[in-house]
Amino acid sequence: MSMHEKTDMALPPKGDTPYDAPSAHQLIEGVNQFISEELYRENTQTNKWKLRIASNALAIAAREIRNIHEDKKMLKGVLDDLEVQSEKELSEALRNGEFDNRLEDIHGILIPLVQKKLLVANPAYLINENDS
Amino acid sequence: MGNTDDSLATFLVEALSERLGNITITNLFRLTGGANRETWSFDTVDTDENITELILQLDRAGLDRLIGTCAKESQILKKAAKWKVPVAAVVISSDVPNPLGRSFTVTHRIQGETIARKILRDKEWEIARSKLVSNCATALAAIHAIPEEELEELALVKVTDSLASLVDIYDALCDPHPTFDLAIRWLEANRPEPLKSCLVHGDFRLGNLLIDEDGLRAVLDWEIAHLGDPAEDLGWMCVRAWRFGGIGKVAGLDEYEDFINAYEKSSGTHVPLETLLWWEIFGTLRWGVICLQMGGDFRAGRTTSIEMASIGRRVAENEYDLLSALKEQLYEHA
Incomplete structure (x- = not known):
């Protein structure tokens, strides 16, 4: 085997993880591809509908793994700015009327948080305002 | 038909015999959609070869808050039909207990689209x-x-x-x-x-x-x-x-x-x-x-x-x- 061929054998870096590869994210994406392509082609109409639901669920899981660290930081930043410890505390304050004099501000603060959730749960919902 | 379908067909023959007489069940299959319900489409064939097209709806198993909803719905359907609301006609319905263990309704099947x-x-x-x-x-x-x-x-x-x-x-x-x-x-x-x-x-x-x-x-x-x-x-x-x-x-x-x-x-x-x-x-x-x-x-x-x-x-x-x-x-x- 030549040196050139050995270089080509190098595996993609697996990053800072105690586990072997493929990663959780790669496994989920792989299973999703298997479901949405190979299994989908071979199945009945009823099962195709079920497979689409399963595939969508896996896609949510993959996007969550990718985004969770950044989105957690953003949520914490928003809660800190509003001087509340949790979403529960924010909910209670809203219901009790503690933010009644700044509902527009709260509205503006909640929009990016909800957009982040949608980017994981269903990004298409944001792309096409008329699609659901 | 699989085992579940076979037992469901046997149940339907029994349940419908009073209304439709001696029948066999054909074309029984589960329809997609409906998170709270199971919906099945099927036909009955009587001894004179008359075909009746029907729909079976069942409460979804395992969710206590849904128990009895199908049977209750059939009563409302009958009232709605009387007052000229377009609805599917009820053939039979039952609350629990029944051999199926879930409340159900059988209605006539209307041709059309819901998707x-x-x-x-x-x-x-x-x-x-x-x-x-x-x-x-x-x-x-x-x-x-x-x-x-x-x-x-x-x-x-x-x-x-x-x-x-x-x-x-x-x-x-x-x-x-x-x-x-x-x-x-x-x-x-x-x-x-x-x-x-x-x-x-x-x-x-x-x-x-x-x-x-x-x-x-x-x-x-x-x-x-x-x-x-x-x-x-x-x-x-x-x-x-x-x-x-x-x-x-x-x-x-x-x-x-x-x-x-x-x-x-x-x-x-x-x-x-x-x-x-x-x-x-x-x-x-x-x-x-x-x-x-x-x-x-x-x-x-x-x-x-x-x-x-x-x-x-x-x-x-x-x-x-x-x-x-x-x-x-x-x-x-x-």
Whole structure:
């Protein structure tokens, strides 16, 4: 085997993880591809509908793994700015009327948080305002 | 047929024998859709080779809050049919206990389409689309005109404060979503005058409407019918989730004014636009809480359905729609 061929054998870096590869994210994406392509082609109409639901669920899981660290930081930043410890505390304050004099501000603060959730749960919902 | 289908067919032969005589069951298969129900399509063939096309609906196993909904629905269907609401005729129904262990209803099968995306887009439903919102307004007016005394024997839930009832459910779930609380605060401060108290379908929307080439044929899924404000049904039909990607505000087809005018023409009741919009926002919150509840059934181990699990993640869509609607209300009406 030549040196050139050995270089080509190098595996993609697996990053800072105690586990072997493929990663959780790669496994989920792989299973999703298997479901949405190979299994989908071979199945009945009823099962195709079920497979689409399963595939969508896996896609949510993959996007969550990718985004969770950044989105957690953003949520914490928003809660800190509003001087509340949790979403529960924010909910209670809203219901009790503690933010009644700044509902527009709260509205503006909640929009990016909800957009982040949608980017994981269903990004298409944001792309096409008329699609659901 | 598999084992489950075989035992279901045996059960149906027994259950239907009194009404339809000596029959065999053919073409039994489960239909897709319906998170709370199992729906099966089948035909019966009697000794003279007469074929009857039927639908079986069953309470979904394992969810206690749904026990008995099919049997109760059949009683409502019979009343609705009497008052000229387009519905499928009931053949038999049963509450538990029965050999199946779940309440069920068998109705006649009406040919047509229920899948919203097909209704909204396929060429074959073009004429039906042009009539659908008007047909819906007429059907809603017929539902809302059934005298309350006709319904007394059904012991329907009477909802006098829909918002308070919804908030009770949301609070009981113990999963706070600040967007929902913002919406609740706005809804509490901007309540419209009630129109009246009457039968409310509770889930009147594309997906629960069977249409043929000529328009609305049957209103389906009466499982959460109750007594309440008729504007609840109108607002629900406008919720973005039930537009299925269509551009019109009402069922993805028409604009608010078309719907308000058609309903007024059929019912004699004018629904102010502000009232309709309040009930649409209420409906969006309600669908959000339902999504939370359905996803919660998976989280709590009451169902293994991935469909139910996935619906839990649709909460964010409702939060987004609530914020969009509230933006108009908070800023533009300030």
